Amino acid sequence: MSDPRDIVKHSGWIAADVPTEPVTLPAVLVEPPCGVKELMTENLVVNMGPQHPSTHGVLRLLLELDGEQIVRGEAVVGYLHRGIEKLAEHRRYNAVGTLMDRGDYVSGIMNELAFALAAEKVGEIEVPRRASWLRVMMSEINRLASHLVWYGTMGLDAGAMGQFLYAVRDRENLLDILEDVSGQRMMFNYVRPGGVVNDITTTAEAKLRTFLKTIDGYMEEHSALLGGNEIFQGRMRGVGIVTKEMAVAFGITGANLRASGLSFDVRRDRPYAAYDEMHFDIPVASEGDCYARYLVRMEEMRQSIRIIRQCLDGMPEGDHMGKIAKVFRPPAGEAYAAVESPRGELGVYLVSDGTDSPYRMRYRPPALYALQLGEAMLPGLLIADAVVSLGSLDFVLGEIDR
Amino acid sequence: MQPDPTLIAKTLAEAGVEASFEEVRALGYVVRIAPESVRAAIGALKDCSRSFDFLVDLFGIDTGEAIDVVYHVRSFGDDAELHVKAEHAYDSVLTSVWDILPAALMAERECAEMFGLKLAGHPNPKHLLLTEGSQPLLRKSIEIRTAEEVRNR
Numbered sequence: 001m002s003d004p005r006d007i008v009k010h011s012g013w014i015a016a017d018v019p020t021e022p023v024t025l026p027a028v029l030v031e032p033p034c035g036v037k038e039l040m041t042e043n044l045v046v047n048m049g050p051q052h053p054s055t056h057g058v059l060r061l062l063l064e065l066d067g068e069q070i071v072r073g074e075a076v077v078g079y080l081h082r083g084i085e086k087l088a089e090h091r092r093y094n095a096v097g098t099l100m101d102r103g104d105y106v107s108g109i110m111n112e113l114a115f116a117l118a119a120e121k122v123g124e125i126e127v128p129r130r131a132s133w134l135r136v137m138m139s140e141i142n143r144l145a146s147h148l149v150w151y152g153t154m155g156l157d158a159g160a161m162g163q164f165l166y167a168v169r170d171r172e173n174l175l176d177i178l179e180d181v182s183g184q185r186m187m188f189n190y191v192r193p194g195g196v197v198n199d200i201t202t203t204a205e206a207k208l209r210t211f212l213k214t215i216d217g218y219m220e221e222h223s224a225l226l227g228g229n230e231i232f233q234g235r236m237r238g239v240g241i242v243t244k245e246m247a248v249a250f251g252i253t254g255a256n257l258r259a260s261g262l263s264f265d266v267r268r269d270r271p272y273a274a275y276d277e278m279h280f281d282i283p284v285a286s287e288g289d290c291y292a293r294y295l296v297r298m299e300e301m302r303q304s305i306r307i308i309r310q311c312l313d314g315m316p317e318g319d320h321m322g323k324i325a326k327v328f329r330p331p332a333g334e335a336y337a338a339v340e341s342p343r344g345e346l347g348v349y350l351v352s353d354g355t356d357s358p359y360r361m362r363y364r365p366p367a368l369y370a371l372q373l374g375e376a377m378l379p380g381l382l383i384a385d386a387v388v389s390l391g392s393l394d395f396v397l398g399e400i401d402r
Numbered sequence: 403m404q405p406d407p408t409l410i411a412k413t414l415a416e417a418g419v420e421a422s423f424e425e426v427r428a429l430g431y432v433v434r435i436a437p438e439s440v441r442a443a444i445g446a447l448k449d450c451s452r453s454f455d456f457l458v459d460l461f462g463i464d465t466g467e468a469i470d471v472v473y474h475v476r477s478f479g480d481d482a483e484l485h486v487k488a489e490h491a492y493d494s495v496l497t498s499v500w501d502i503l504p505a506a507l508m509a510e511r512e513c514a515e516m517f518g519l520k521l522a523g524h525p526n527p528k529h530l531l532l533t534e535g536s537q538p539l540l541r542k543s544i545e546i547r548t549a550e551e552v553r554n555r
Binding site for chain 1: 426427428429455456457458459461463464472474478481485503504505507508509516526529530531532533539540544546
């Protein structure tokens with residue numbers, strides 16, 4: 001060998017030279033030099049986001065930090081604002097669905113459904129029974145896909161990685177089914193006032209049956225992989241506690257509210273589509289911490305699978321689109337319709353003036369109210385806990401900004 | 403679902419709020435109050451025996467003559483919902499109810515910026531979604547296309 005010098009170690013390194021006796025540190029390192037104790041510390045204001053992987057979209061957090069602890073925090077939103085409510089006033093009723101898809105882009109079916117329900121309420125249209133069942137089925141497929149995204153990214157926030165890949169594997173299968181039925185993976189434009197655009201195809205049904213054969217085992221795997229992990233539990237238990245009073249005061253809905261001990265679910269308490277014909281349980285937890293929110297969402301996924309099975313087996317015969325004018329002009333009036341989206345109560349308040357486009361369409365974003373609570377929770381948290389707490393509230397910035 | 407109208411009328415009368423009631427097709431009960439009595443009305447509804455303490459939503463509607471600010475409140479105890487409307491003149495002041503219902507914090511900011519109302523009594527009265535200084539987007543007088551864009555369509 002022409003050059004025998006060490007590459008990694010420096011030439012003076014002796015491998016066996018490990019001290020066996022405890023090292024006595026020089027006094028100067030044990031006792032801080034005189035004056036250090038009187039040093040002043042200063043709070044630091046840092047930007048977290050808008051391009052931060054833990055903010056689930058384009059959210060900017062202004063954090064005032066004392067070391068690793070948050071003293072004050074402010075959420076700055078609006079980076080994704082597209083003016084959906086304004087644009088809806090300039091579109092025909094059938095075309096508003098495409099805008100709704102782009103609100104909460106992880107659960108498009110339910111956004112469209114909220115608008116369609118509001119339009120049907122103000123226009124007093126009957127929806128065929130098969131269409132209602134298809135709406136329920138597609139909603140639950142979409143809810144499962146959405147919760148899988150949350151499950152994957154929640155683990156990422158807490159420092160785990162593997163579960164994300166397994167979650168995406170299952171979600172891809174679900175998006176394939178949705179694509180087969182609606183033609184699109186995420187921006188479905190599937191639910192329209194009066195019914196749904198397409199009936200379920202035979203290939204989609206076959207795919208769904210194949211999926212349902214494996215999903216129960218996979219759900220066990222998901223639970224064991226993340227929820228059974230001691231480190232994950234350590235990060236989630238007792239962190240980001242939301243009491244029932246806080247949740248009510250801040251307008252929290254959906255799984256976040258149920259994890260704080262209040263059992264309110266739009267699907268059961270204000271039934272829409274065909275939910276009054278379905279059998280499902282509504283999981284409730286009383287702890288209100290991140291782990292409770294995790295458990296509630298995991299159980300919701302199992303209940304979604306249960307509903308999908310019921311829809312597949314009991315799908316009534318009939319038409320998937322009701323009798324509705326090509327240019328839909330509901331009579332003047334106002335209506336509010338809500339659906340249980342994966343993020344909570346997604347409502348649409350619709351004002352019609354008798355023309356072919358809405359006079360005013362208000363999109364009630366459940367994620368905005370969740371973020372509001374997240375912002376109020378920040379003071380006192382460590383940064384790492386703040387990431388987990390905000391992640392467990394499961395908001396989507398597309399919906400907050402609209 | 404539907405609230406007890408006599409209870410609400412009694413609650414609001416005791417708080418000294420003048421209110422008119424109407425039942426709107428497909429929507430349910432709507433209580434109309436003056437913008438000055440919003441705080442008194444929302445506070446009284448929260449403190450009444452059926453406690454409307456959950457703010458579902460807060461938003462505005464440009465009716466062409468004024469801004470209707472809608473407070474959609476819910477009582478979990480009574481399982482009832484109520485829409486409270488207050489007609490605000492253009493460019494007038496929207497009084498914050500955030501200390502009664504903290505859920506109003508962000509919704510009020512959005513309502514104020516979108517309809518060009520001034521926000522009073524709010525801890526953080528900045529714009530929420532739009533940049534500072536932008537036009538009140540949801541007013542009917544604001545066009546989504548400029549005259550030039552319409553011409554070139």
